[in-house]
Amino acid sequence: xxxxxxxxxxxxxxxxxxxxxxxxxxxxxxxxxxxxxxxxxxxxxxxxxxxxxxxxxxxxxxxxxxxxxxxxxxxxxxxxxxxxxxxxxxxxxxxxxxxxxxxxxxxxxxxxxxxxxxxxxxxxxxxxxxxxxxxxxxxxxxxxxxxxxxxxxxxxxxxxxxxxx
Numbered sequence: 001x002x003x004x005x006x007x008x009x010x011x012x013x014x015x016x017x018x019x020x021x022x023x024x025x026x027x028x029x030x031x032x033x034x035x036x037x038x039x040x041x042x043x044x045x046x047x048x049x050x051x052x053x054x055x056x057x058x059x060x061x062x063x064x065x066x067x068x069x070x071x072x073x074x075x076x077x078x079x080x081x082x083x084x085x086x087x088x089x090x091x092x093x094x095x096x097x098x099x100x101x102x103x104x105x106x107x108x109x110x111x112x113x114x115x116x117x118x119x120x121x122x123x124x125x126x127x128x129x130x131x132x133x134x135x136x137x138x139x140x141x142x143x144x145x146x147x148x149x150x151x152x153x154x155x156x157x158x159x160x161x162x163x164x165x
Contacts (some may be wrong), residue, residue, distance in 0.1 A: 003134050004052065004131075005121065009118075011041070019038070021038075031090050052136050061117070062122065071112070072160045073106065078105045081101040084101070126164070139146070
């Protein structure tokens, strides 16, 4: 079975490709098609991490509480930028500002997660747990296809950590 950290890294690569596709889009229809899919994937990914990875990182990491609090805060910023983009016409200056905000926040989050949270988790969670969580990750995506039954709402980072400690 797949290791959850490998599945997360696969998503990260998909996000980078998605943002690069926006750079190459030729018209508003392409922008909309690319952004709608990318924004939905970003939202689902954050929900999956918050449901599956971060409850374990809080308990199994050297800096798990701080890394989790930071990640949930990052997810909130990405969600907020996605929500802001939906308030503006595709391709408008305001839309681009929101999309670029999501891109900046996502890039920072991916770097922190890849350089800090995921290595910390791998050091403290055995292969069996990582495989079990990988299986849960795949099921989560199947159960929530196209975001079905997910709310995509901000969470209080400190409250999240307190609830999962």
